[in-house]
Amino acid sequence: MQIEDVTMFQVIKKDMAALEDELLRAVSSPVPLLREMGTHLVRSGGKRLRPALYLLAARSGPAFEEARMMPLAVAIEIIHMASLVHDDVIDSADTRRGSPTANARWGNQVAILGGDYLFAQAFTLVSGRGYGEEIAVRLADLVRELTAGEILQDSSLYRAELSEAEYYQRIEKKTAHFLAICCEIGAISAQASAAVARGLYEYGHAIGMAFQLTDDLLDVTGDAAKLGKPAGHDIRQGVVTLPVIRALDQSPNRAELAAIVTDEGMTDAMVARALAIVRASDGVAYAQAKADEYLTQAKAVLPEAIPEAVRRAFIKAADYIGRRDF
Amino acid sequence: MQIEDVTMFQVIKKDMAALEDELLRAVSSPVPLLREMGTHLVRSGGKRLRPALYLLAARSGPAFEEARMMPLAVAIEIIHMASLVHDDVIDSADTRRGSPTANARWGNQVAILGGDYLFAQAFTLVSGRGYGEEIAVRLADLVRELTAGEILQDSSLYRAELSEAEYYQRIEKKTAHFLAICCEIGAISAQASAAVARGLYEYGHAIGMAFQLTDDLLDVTGDAAKLGKPAGHDIRQGVVTLPVIRALDQSPNRAELAAIVTDEGMTDAMVARALAIVRASDGVAYAQAKADEYLTQAKAVLPEAIPEAVRRAFIKAADYIGRRDF
Numbered sequence: 001m002q003i004e005d006v007t008m009f010q011v012i013k014k015d016m017a018a019l020e021d022e023l024l025r026a027v028s029s030p031v032p033l034l035r036e037m038g039t040h041l042v043r044s045g046g047k048r049l050r051p052a053l054y055l056l057a058a059r060s061g062p063a064f065e066e067a068r069m070m071p072l073a074v075a076i077e078i079i080h081m082a083s084l085v086h087d088d089v090i091d092s093a094d095t096r097r098g099s100p101t102a103n104a105r106w107g108n109q110v111a112i113l114g115g116d117y118l119f120a121q122a123f124t125l126v127s128g129r130g131y132g133e134e135i136a137v138r139l140a141d142l143v144r145e146l147t148a149g150e151i152l153q154d155s156s157l158y159r160a161e162l163s164e165a166e167y168y169q170r171i172e173k174k175t176a177h178f179l180a181i182c183c184e185i186g187a188i189s190a191q192a193s194a195a196v197a198r199g200l201y202e203y204g205h206a207i208g209m210a211f212q213l214t215d216d217l218l219d220v221t222g223d224a225a226k227l228g229k230p231a232g233h234d235i236r237q238g239v240v241t242l243p244v245i246r247a248l249d250q251s252p253n254r255a256e257l258a259a260i261v262t263d264e265g266m267t268d269a270m271v272a273r274a275l276a277i278v279r280a281s282d283g284v285a286y287a288q289a290k291a292d293e294y295l296t297q298a299k300a301v302l303p304e305a306i307p308e309a310v311r312r313a314f315i316k317a318a319d320y321i322g323r324r325d326f
Numbered sequence: 327m328q329i330e331d332v333t334m335f336q337v338i339k340k341d342m343a344a345l346e347d348e349l350l351r352a353v354s355s356p357v358p359l360l361r362e363m364g365t366h367l368v369r370s371g372g373k374r375l376r377p378a379l380y381l382l383a384a385r386s387g388p389a390f391e392e393a394r395m396m397p398l399a400v401a402i403e404i405i406h407m408a409s410l411v412h413d414d415v416i417d418s419a420d421t422r423r424g425s426p427t428a429n430a431r432w433g434n435q436v437a438i439l440g441g442d443y444l445f446a447q448a449f450t451l452v453s454g455r456g457y458g459e460e461i462a463v464r465l466a467d468l469v470r471e472l473t474a475g476e477i478l479q480d481s482s483l484y485r486a487e488l489s490e491a492e493y494y495q496r497i498e499k500k501t502a503h504f505l506a507i508c509c510e511i512g513a514i515s516a517q518a519s520a521a522v523a524r525g526l527y528e529y530g531h532a533i534g535m536a537f538q539l540t541d542d543l544l545d546v547t548g549d550a551a552k553l554g555k556p557a558g559h560d561i562r563q564g565v566v567t568l569p570v571i572r573a574l575d576q577s578p579n580r581a582e583l584a585a586i587v588t589d590e591g592m593t594d595a596m597v598a599r600a601l602a603i604v605r606a607s608d609g610v611a612y613a614q615a616k617a618d619e620y621l622t623q624a625k626a627v628l629p630e631a632i633p634e635a636v637r638r639a640f641i642k643a644a645d646y647i648g649r650r651d652f
Contacts, residue, residue: 031474033481086442090435109416109480112438113473116412119442120469123449127462136453136462143446147439148357154435155359 011313012055015066019051019073026074026125027118037102037114041081044099049211050182051077056313057186057200060306064190071129072189075122075139076182082118083146085111090154091237119143135185142181149173157238160248160258167242168209171216176208192306199303203314206298211321213291216241218324220278232271235261242290243283244274251281295322337639338381341392345377345399352400352451353444363428363440367407370425375537376508377403382639383512383526386632390516397455398515401448401465402508408444409472411437416480417563445469461511468507475499483564486574486584493568494535497542502534518632525629529640532624537647539617542567544650546604558597561587568616569609570600577607621648 009016020042027038051073058069087093088101089111095101103111126135152170156162183204187197219234220243234241240248240261248254248261260266260274278284298318302311335342346368353364377399384395413419414427415437421427429437452461478496482488509530513523545560546569560567566574566587574580574587586592586600604610624644628637 029474031477033477034474083442086438090438110477112412112416113476113480116409116441116445117470117473117477119445120466120473123462123466124470127466128459130459133454133456133459133462136449136459140446140449140453144443144450147443147446148355148360150439151357151359151436151443154439 009052009056009313009317011059011309012052015055015070015073016048016052018066018070019048019055019077022070022074023077026071026078026121029117033106033110034114034117037106037110038118040099040105041085041102041118044097046077046081046097048077050080050178053179053204053207053317054182054186056310056317057183057192057204058190059310060187060196060200060303061190061192068129069186069189071125072131072135072185075125078118078122078125079139079143079146080178082115082122083143083150085115085118087150089115090150131189134188138181138185138188142178145173145177149175149177153239156240158262158264159240160262162240162245164242164245167240167245171209171212172205175212175215176205179208179211180204196303196305199301200306202301203298206294206301207318207321210291210294210298210318213242213287213294214321214324217243217284217287217291220244220275221284232275235274236266236271238264242287243278243281246283246286247278247281250283251277253277253280292322295319335378335382335639335643337385337635338378341381341396341399342374342378344392344396345374345381345403348396348400349403352397352404352447355443359432359436360440360443363432363436364444366425366431367411367428367444370423372403372407372423374403376406376504379505379530379643380508380512382636382643383509383518383530384516385636386513386522386526386629387516387518394455395512395515397451398457398461398511401451404444404448404451405465405469405472406504408441408448409469409476411441411444413476415441416476457515460514464507464511464514468504471499471503475501475503479565482566484588484590485564485566486588488566488571490568490571493566493571497535497538498531501538501541502531505534505537506530522629522631525627526632528627529624532620532627533644533647536617536620536624536644539568539613539620540647540650543569543610543613543617546570546601547610558601561600562592562597564590568613569604569607572609572612573604573607576609577603579603579606618648621645 023042024039027035027042029035029038054073054076055069058064084096085102088096089103089108092103093101094104102114122139123136126139149170152173156166156170180201181204183200184197187200216234219231219241222231235244244257244261248257251257257274257277260270263270295318299315302314349368350365353361353368355361355364380399380402381395384390410422411428414422415429415434418429419427420430428440448465449462452465475496478499482492482496506527507530509526510523513526542560545557545567548557561570570583570587574583577583583600583603586596589596621644625641628640
């Protein structure tokens with residue numbers, strides 16, 4: 001399911017359809033391997049949540065103009081794509097969204113260099129188009145935070161003593177800042193007021209926190225078929241998320257759970273047992289409550305001074321994030 | 327040996343000393359692993375040829391101002407550094423310039439993400455500083471060409487039928503375009519005329535071709551101690567360079583050479599035999615003549631309308647590239 005199918009984004013439905021063609025055009029290259037990889041990545045789909053938020057935010061400003069906004073929407077999705085390509089190399093992942101990953105299909109060399117190419121292509125797309133240097137600053141900042149978040153995550157793998165504060169810091173860098181910047185630069189590029197840009201940044205930040213919390217929750221509670229990966233994937237990879245942190249603090253079986261999540265050689269049976277312990281604790285309800293708090297906050301910080309249709313769509317986006325099960 | 331020690335760059339000696347401090351500052355990060363990696367990379371040294379060419383070119387324009395030029399010089403070296411970090415992951419290299427590589431020291435995860443962080447940091451450095459969008463366009467273009475060149479190289483490994491034209495296309499993307507852009511944006515950022523910018527681009531392109539030709543020659547003829555890696559490294563990695571292409575065409579032992587360079591499992595003895603065949607052919611003299619042609623061309627295209635001290639330094643840089651043995 002792509003985000004454009006969801007009624008909340010009716011207001012940008014046409015933009016989202018155009019985005020697919022523009023993405024294909026942007027990943028084209030005279031180098032055959034780069035073109036193949038780019039086309040494969042675009043055709044493998046994705047929720048397109050980041051450019052959708054950007055395009056929605058851009059409709060909050062007086063200078064919205066579809067043709068002028070599109071290259072930045074494309075750049076945003078391409079940055080996301082490049083970052084996933086590198087993540088899949090790091091995780092030695094074979095599939096994503098049911099398609100082979102770039103590293104599985106073309107090897108690590110092409111995937112690493114292809115990811116670099118896509119990052120550079122994103123900066124090409126936004127340079128020399130009159131967006132102003134502010135936009136390039138934000139995009140570069142976004143990539144830095146994103147990679148710093150991934151590095152923080154990698155340096156806290158298989159750690160049972162991770163604090164909630166460390167968890168929030170990590171998901172902020174990894175996800176919330178990205179979504180916040182998408183909303184903020186939408187406002188900036190359409191010349192919305194500084195107050196609107198700030199409000200939309202805060203909105204994006206809050207739904208980003210909720211989005212990652214939900215993602216992490218789904219890894220504990222979700223259905224393997226809908227997720228496209230087995231539940232407990234994070235636990236197996238050593239990524240300690242909020243429901244687990246809470247269970248490590250509260251569960252009567254916390255010692256057993258700690259022994260499993262810190263064991264780099266854990267078996268399938270151990271992952272299943274860890275999931276059972278977390279599900280039996282209040283970790284799921286606790287993380288769900290935090291996600292709900294962020295969604296309530298997201299709606300509260302939405303600026304008043306944006307078109308009503310855009311405002312409604314942002315509210316629906318928040319509801320959708322709270323409801324999603326994939 | 328760093329380039330700043332070479333008398334040719336006397337004119338930018340002070341800039342080059344300042345560059346080291348600025349590089350250290352630019353790779354600093356609140357994330358400890360990123361800071362450690364960046365500091366290690368800067369301290370491991372390097373010829374700093376690219377920022378040196380940029381700073382020299384910047385002295386060809388009327389608006390040269392050291393403080394204003396420095397962030398772009400830093401960005402250029404950081405892009406080069408990031409690209410080497412990713413190359414070392416791809417090649418599983420353990421050492422570079424006698425120091426452990428980032429992947430050897432911190433693993434592939436940190437090296438891949440750290441490289442991404444450095445690329446983004448380079449774009450942060452040049453955004454919002456009034457260089458104008460033209461500069462960001464060139465830098466992004468540079469990274470795209472660089473990665474495309476690496477991908478071309480990777481897709482032509484262990485191929486005995488590589489043409490000279492394919493070889494030139496590859497080294498143009500991999501090296502010449504980078505050096506050309508360094509010279510060109512130096513001129514642009516110091517508001518030199520379009521003719522000067524164009525001439526310096528062509529100069530950089532020509533010395534870039536010569537630089538890579540020399541690099542490839544040294545892999546055949548060089549001294550392991552000075553190179554910091556055994557001769558024949560390219561042959562072992564499957565990278566077919568001009569002296570080898572020529573020997574594959576002209577040597578009486580070309581069938582034997584072709585059998586070796588296309589064998590992914592070649593032994594040390596086979597590499598030594600391949601080197602002996604290439605050295606006995608006219609491949610070395612042929613590639614040397616091509617490098618010399620490019621250096622002659624580089625000097626010929628140098629614009630007249632630049633300060634005499636800068637012009638002399640550019641001529642010395644060309645001579646230095648022709649002479650280097652490391």
